[in-house]
Amino acid sequence: MANPIRVTTMLSTFLLKRLTLLIPVLFGMSVVSFSLVHLIPGDVVTVIAGAEIAADSEEAMNIRRSLNLDLPLPVQYLRWITDVLQRDLGMSLVNKSSVGQEIVGHIPVTLALTGIAMLISVIIGIPAGVWAASRQGRPSDFSLRIFSLAGMAIPTFVASVTAVLFFSLFFPQVQLFDRLDFANDFHGAIGTLLLPAAVLSLSSISTIMRYTRGAMLEVMREPYITTARAKGAAPMRILLKHGLRTALLPVVTASGLIAAQLISGVVVVEQVFGLPGLGQLMLSAISSRDYTLIQGTVIVVGAMVVLINLAVDLAYQFLDPRI
Secondary structure, eight states: OOOHHHHHHHHHHHHHHHHHHHHHHHHHHHHHHHHHHTTSSSOHHHHHHOTTSOTTSHHHHHHHHHTTTTSOHHHHHHHHHHHHHTTOOOBOTTTOOBHHHHHHHHHHHHHHHHHHHHHHHHHHHHHHHHHHHHTTTSHHHHHHHHHHHHHHHSOHHHHHHHHHHHHHHHOTTSOTTOOOOTTTOHHHHHHHHHHHHHHHTHHHHHHHHHHHHHHHHHHTTSHHHHHHHHTTOOHHHIIIIIIIHHHHHHHHHHHHHHHHHHHHHHHHHHHHHTOOSHHHHHHHHHHTTOHHHHHHHHHHHHHHHHHHHHHHHHHHHHHOTTO
């Protein structure tokens, strides 16, 4: 039996190492996002002053100086990253509001949408993968594999638009663009997010199902599975207790990557369904060339993805203590 103190120390060391590795990852992401944002065609000064104002006019130059956009890019980056390290994401260049407050106001929708989509993906994808593996070569296995290929092939924006058109034409009583109010109508808000989450999870269900099926087929060929069958263990017990636990390791890895993809995929879904989340906030910031708002949103989304990967690494400890 493992020493609990030793196990706790090992886990603490592992967590500390992973958190240390996050620093260069987030730093590199901040540099790349800052550089790419300033390569976007157009100018925020044009948005603020109007298209009729010349870019080299005195008024445009005054606006640029007031926003510190006349400084060299390395200086602008150092000022911005210094503020970020002090938990200050800056002020929006266009509407003069706090970037942090803007993100806090929009992030609950994105987290709820992503969480529901991930829950749907796991609840449907893992059982479907186990069922397909147990029925290998049969019509039900073939049908599930066809569904998974279709789910992975259909782009998210196509599925989103199709869902909106379908429900608008055949189920007009369904409120697709209802107001979200988590504080006063939590259940109603979750109900509004179910259809967008289902659309968002379509590709994820297919991916998880294929990973689960492949992992289960590999595990079911292991000698200990043959031994369990020889001892007369029930087929369902072999499938779920002996097979699924081991097969979940690659599925957990895939789920972490899928969760990161879901966060990036919410941009399209939120725009189509009119959901006030981070995706819609980011698109609005890009269209107005609001540099600080774009950078703040990107750094927050990137941190969420990094934390998801950390959670996946920690989940390994519970699925396979030998790691």
